Amino acid sequence: MNKTPFWRTTWAIMSKDLRAELRSRELVGAMLLFTLLAIMIFSFALELDRLTREEVVSGVLWVTVVFASILGLNRSMAMEREQGNMDAMLLAPIDRSAIFAGKMAGNFIFTLVVGVLLLPLTTVLYNVPVARPMLALVLLLGIWGFSTVGTLLAAMTVQTRARETLLPIVMLPVVLPLLLAAVRASNGIIADAPSEQWQAWPQVLLVIDVIYLVMCLLMFPFVVEE
Amino acid sequence: MSETRPIIEVVDLVKAFGVMPVLRKFNLSVQRGQFVALLGPNGSGKSTLLRLLAGLSKPTAGHIRIGGWELPREAAAVRGQIGMVSHKPLLYDNLTAQENLLFFARLYNMPKSEQKMRIQEQLKRVGLDRRADDLVRTFSRGMLQRLTIARALLHQPHVLLLDEPYTGLDQDAGGVLDELLIEAHQSGHTLVMATHQLERAAQLAQRAVILSRGKLVLDIITESLSGHELAVCYSEATGAQTAS
Numbered sequence: 001m002n003k004t005p006f007w008r009t010t011w012a013i014m015s016k017d018l019r020a021e022l023r024s025r026e027l028v029g030a031m032l033l034f035t036l037l038a039i040m041i042f043s044f045a046l047e048l049d050r051l052t053r054e055e056v057v058s059g060v061l062w063v064t065v066v067f068a069s070i071l072g073l074n075r076s077m078a079m080e081r082e083q084g085n086m087d088a089m090l091l092a093p094i095d096r097s098a099i100f101a102g103k104m105a106g107n108f109i110f111t112l113v114v115g116v117l118l119l120p121l122t123t124v125l126y127n128v129p130v131a132r133p134m135l136a137l138v139l140l141l142g143i144w145g146f147s148t149v150g151t152l153l154a155a156m157t158v159q160t161r162a163r164e165t166l167l168p169i170v171m172l173p174v175v176l177p178l179l180l181a182a183v184r185a186s187n188g189i190i191a192d193a194p195s196e197q198w199q200a201w202p203q204v205l206l207v208i209d210v211i212y213l214v215m216c217l218l219m220f221p222f223v224v225e226e
Numbered sequence: 227m228s229e230t231r232p233i234i235e236v237v238d239l240v241k242a243f244g245v246m247p248v249l250r251k252f253n254l255s256v257q258r259g260q261f262v263a264l265l266g267p268n269g270s271g272k273s274t275l276l277r278l279l280a281g282l283s284k285p286t287a288g289h290i291r292i293g294g295w296e297l298p299r300e301a302a303a304v305r306g307q308i309g310m311v312s313h314k315p316l317l318y319d320n321l322t323a324q325e326n327l328l329f330f331a332r333l334y335n336m337p338k339s340e341q342k343m344r345i346q347e348q349l350k351r352v353g354l355d356r357r358a359d360d361l362v363r364t365f366s367r368g369m370l371q372r373l374t375i376a377r378a379l380l381h382q383p384h385v386l387l388l389d390e391p392y393t394g395l396d397q398d399a400g401g402v403l404d405e406l407l408i409e410a411h412q413s414g415h416t417l418v419m420a421t422h423q424l425e426r427a428a429q430l431a432q433r434a435v436i437l438s439r440g441k442l443v444l445d446i447i448t449e450s451l452s453g454h455e456l457a458v459c460y461s462e463a464t465g466a467q468t469a470s
Contacts, residue, residue, distance in 0.1 A: 003302055004335035012332040020320040023361075084314030088377070090282055092333035093305040226283040 002093070006101070009094040013102025017076070018109065027075050031068045031114045038064045039118065043125040050127070057128045058186030061118060062142065062179055069111040069146045070168050076107055077154040078163065086224065096221035100151060104216070108147040115139045128190060134202075135189045141205040142182035145212055149174050152216040155223050178212075181205045231294065233258040233384060233416050234279065239288035241274055241440075248274045250440040252288070256418060258384070261411045263427035263448065264420040266437035267466050272420035275437070276387045279418065280310050293384060306334065309378030309386045309415075313393035315370045316377065319363035323354055323373050326362060327380055334381040348376040352406060368399025375406050379415070386410055388419035392426065404430060424460055425453035438464045 021027050042060045046053075080086040080103075089099050119131040119139070150171055157166040181204040188198025234256035241249040249271045256262050264272045277283040278290060281301040290297040292304045310316070317326050327345040336344060349355040352372035357365070365373065371391060378386060388407070392400050407430055411417055421427055427434055428448050434456060436444040444463040448456055460466070 002306075002335055004333055008335070009333060012329060016318065016321065016325075016329045019325065020318055024320045026320075079318075083319070084312060084316045085318060087280075087282055087310070087312070087314075088316035088330070089333065091280060091305060091308060091310055092330070093302060093335065094333055226277070 004094045006095050006098045009098035010101040014105040017106035027072050028110050028113055031072045034071055035064055035068045035114050035118055039121055039125060053126050054128050054190055057126050058183050058190055061122055062183050065115055068114050069150055072110050073107055073150040073154040074164055074167050077158040081158050096224055097217045100217060100220035104147050104151040107151050108144060111143045111147055115143050130190060135186055138182055138185045138202055141209055145178040145209045146175055148212045148216050152220055178208050232256055233293055235291040237289040240286045242286045248440050252442055258416055259414055261417040261431045263431035263434045265427060265434055265460055267464055270437040271440040272437055273389050276389050276420055280308055280387055307384045309383035311374050311378045311391050312389040315374050317362050322359050322361055324358040330377050330380055348380050352376045367394045371403060385416045390420055392423055424457045428453040428456040436460055436463045
């Protein structure tokens with residue numbers, strides 16, 4: 001039997017995840033609820049003047065995205081382990097890295113949905129216009145990076161008993177460079193700073209994304225094999 | 227590949243988790259089309275052996291060959307030849323029976339033109355053709371296990387590995403599973419089944435391989451044995467008490 005092509009496997013896994021999620025709304029529902037609560041709590045807890053609000057809003061945005069994505073990543077990988085589905089995929093004549101790509105693409109779409117809804121919500125609650133095309137691009141790059149690293153780390157931590165607590169502990173230090181670049185770029189965009197002050201950060205984000213993607217694709221087969 | 231050559235060859239297989247050996251210099255040879263029952267107390271290494279045969283785990287030492295291919299070196303070639311059924315369903319709750327099988331048909335690179343026909347054939351074979359569009363989460367344990375068999379046989383593997391497939395099944399569902407396994411055996415599949423059900427092992431399998439503490443302690447032809455006789459052999463080999 002011939003090996004299933006990489007992209008066909010990736011597409012099959014991603015579309016399976018989307019279909020299951022459209023039906024259950026288990027994952028995105030929980031992520032959206034968390035996002036809504038977090039952004040509201042930050043809004044009420046930080047009674048800030050307009051200038052300070054502009055300074056902190058990108059931090060609030062990214063902290064919310066990171067924690068919402070952790071919530072989704074944990075669940076997405078747990079679904080594969082609980083019913084033994086990861087074993088079923090590992091039995092098929094497919095590249096292990098294609099399993100990673102499929103799961104990662106699904107996680108990326110779920111987190112992106114949350115990120116897209118977060119922009120207008122933040123604009124309303126913080127009275128800071130964050131729904132801008134450049135910020136959307138930074139959000140896209142940041143979420144891509146979190147989904148990449150998160151999918152690999154979730155595949156590792158899901159094998160342990162304390163997976164819910166372990167994933168954030170392991171993931172947050174690893175995504176720190178991503179978070180730093182994303183927050184710096186977002187700060188500059190929101191503050192309408194001259195582009196030369198922040199335009200290097202989206203490029204840094206892109207480079208980190210590429211490095212993480214290559215590393216995760218190479219490491220995933222070792223993570224899922226006994 | 228020669229038809230007389232064993233389809234499964236295990237030579238001096240060792241598997242250890244850390245310093246804890248689970249299989250110790252284990253040897254086994256299974257001919258094409260044979261139905262072998264793996265018996266032994268909990269922790270004797272049955273499930274570990276099945277995972278090694280499926281290529282889901284790597285041996286610490288020794289050799290495994292499936293259909294002439296060496297594991298884990300040629301695992302990619304072996305994967306398409308193996309189907310696995312375990313006590314976990316290996317199915318997605320939020321997909322229908324048909325969608326589950328379609329997903330696995332895609333993973334096994336089945337031609338698009340064959341997918342629908344093969345899925346319907348398998349669903350009919352396990353008696354779930356009328357429930358094809360129902361979500362798997364609405365299925366009973368027995369129906370889940372039937373669908374699991376359909377999934378495992380969808381890509382027409384040469385070898386079917388079964389890890390305690392009767393777990394959680396009532397008498398009727400167990401009977402249906404018996405029929406499916408007999409049919410799979412008659413249609414030429416090689417079956418290796420880990421089970422604690424000695425009566426069933428004597429009834430279905432042609433041969434029983436009994437493990438104890440990671441070693442093969444008895445390899446016996448079961449075709450002329452009753453469940454009780456097999457239970458006596460099992461007790462003598464493992465030193466365990468049996469209910470049969």
